[in-house]
Amino acid sequence: MAPTVGGGSLLVAWQLKGKNILIVGGGEVASQRIDSLLTTDAHLVVVSPNVGLNPRTKQFIEEHPDRITYHDRSFSGVEELDAMDMVLTALDDVELSRNICIMSRNAHIPVNAADIPDSCDFYFGSQIRDGPLQIMISTNGNGPRMANLVKRKLQKALSGFEGQTITKVGALRTQLKIRAPGVGGELGKRRMKWMTNLCNAWKEEELALMDDTMMQKLLDDGWENDCVPSFSKVGGSRRLNISRCPAIAPTLGFFAGALCTLLVVLVRRR
Ligand SMILES: C[C@@]1(CC(=O)O)c2cc3[nH]c(cc4nc(cc5[nH]c(cc(n2)[C@H]1CCC(=O)O)[C@@](C)(CC(=O)O)[C@@H]5CCC(=O)O)C(CC(=O)O)=C4CCC(=O)O)c(CCC(=O)O)c3CC(=O)O
Numbered sequence: 001m002a003p004t005v006g007g008g009s010l011l012v013a014w015q016l017k018g019k020n021i022l023i024v025g026g027g028e029v030a031s032q033r034i035d036s037l038l039t040t041d042a043h044l045v046v047v048s049p050n051v052g053l054n055p056r057t058k059q060f061i062e063e064h065p066d067r068i069t070y071h072d073r074s075f076s077g078v079e080e081l082d083a084m085d086m087v088l089t090a091l092d093d094v095e096l097s098r099n100i101c102i103m104s105r106n107a108h109i110p111v112n113a114a115d116i117p118d119s120c121d122f123y124f125g126s127q128i129r130d131g132p133l134q135i136m137i138s139t140n141g142n143g144p145r146m147a148n149l150v151k152r153k154l155q156k157a158l159s160g161f162e163g164q165t166i167t168k169v170g171a172l173r174t175q176l177k178i179r180a181p182g183v184g185g186e187l188g189k190r191r192m193k194w195m196t197n198l199c200n201a202w203k204e205e206e207l208a209l210m211d212d213t214m215m216q217k218l219l220d221d222g223w224e225n226d227c228v229p230s231f232s233k234v235g236g237s238r239r240l241n242i243s244r245c246p247a248i249a250p251t252l253g254f255f256a257g258a259l260c261t262l263l264v265v266l267v268r269r270r
């Protein structure tokens with residue numbers, strides 16, 4: 001398809017640690033919102049009568065009393081928005097949802113209403129998470145179910161090692177920044193070039209297998225001499241174990257199982 005200019009939305013990884021999020025409603029959709037927001041280290045305030053709570057919402061409230069403040073009542077008015085950094089409605093009452101959107105906008109607080117796309121400042125999307133790797137699939141309001149189906153396709157294309165690989169690369173970057181501190185300038189350029197070369201040169205599993213000793217050697221022999229040594233040169237061995245993302249591994253396991261079955265059938269036919 002031809003690239004479009006306009007009509008899209010900005011895809012960002014919104015940092016919400018320590019922010020206050022108000023969720024009005026406690027049903028099925030609210031439970032999905034809570035699930036997504038708990039990953040962000042935000043503080044959640046849920047306002048919803050207990051009778052309407054979905055079992056998962058109830059469970060989240062019980063399991064995370066330090067992260068979720070729960071008010072067993074109906075939405076009481078604009079004062080609920082005080083000190084909020086974000087507002088979400090997940091209600092079976094579209095009029096109330098619309099009013100909360102208006103209040104939030106007047107107070108300059110970003111708002112999402114699950115039932116009124118036109119009133120949302122941002123949309124949720126289908127997500128794939130593996131450690132620090134976060135992939136969001138958005139159809140920009142056109143087909144939420146389609147977002148879920150595209151996610152399944154993408155999950156099959158992933159190895160399941162990406163999360164661990166990125167975690168290790170992150171640890172190496174941190175060490176490199178300690179060894180060669182400073183922002184920007186020639187040093188910054190050199191750091192970026194070296195990291196790019198390493199990520200390009202090593203296989204994904206090799207990066208995932210990096211341990212502290214290998215990182216030390218990489219920095220001593222590689223960074224200090226402005227080169228990228230091979231995996232084996234810094235003591236790497238493929239016999240070490242790497243763990244796959246459980247959400248992705250079963251897919252691979254299924255295909256491995258299917259392949260074995262196919263081989264057995266072919267051998268028996270002969
Ligand atoms: C605009 C948006 C606002 C927002 O929620 O931020 C919105 C709005 C609405 N969704 C509705 C329906 C459904 N939503 C889902 C599922 C998801 N909806 C999600 C996001 C979004 N939904 C935002 C746009 C995202 C985008 O376009 O990419 C996902 C991706 C993320 C999440 O919610 O966390 C999550 C899948 C996560 C996953 O499984 O991976 C399903 C399927 C299912 O439940 O399996 C159905 C039924 C089938 C269908 O309609 O497709 C209706 C009622 C429509 C009606 O009455 O007919 C509205 C309101 C309207 O459209 O008027």
Ligand SMILES: NC(=O)C1=CN([C@@H]2O[C@H](COP(=O)(O)OP(=O)(O)OC[C@H]3O[C@@H](n4cnc5c(N)ncnc54)[C@H](O)[C@@H]3O)[C@@H](O)[C@H]2O)C=CC1
Pocket residue numbers: 024025026027028029030047048049051052053054073074075090091092093096113114115144
């Ligand atoms: N964005 C999305 O992904 C989707 C959106 N929807 C829409 O989202 C809305 C919510 O859907 P569900 O969570 O399935 O509904 P639900 O019926 O499970 O939950 C509604 C919740 O709102 C609470 N509530 C009602 N009046 C309230 C008030 N005055 N104050 C505080 N809480 C109040 C109820 O107690 C209940 O917890 C629906 O309008 C639906 O059309 C539905 C599916 C997906």
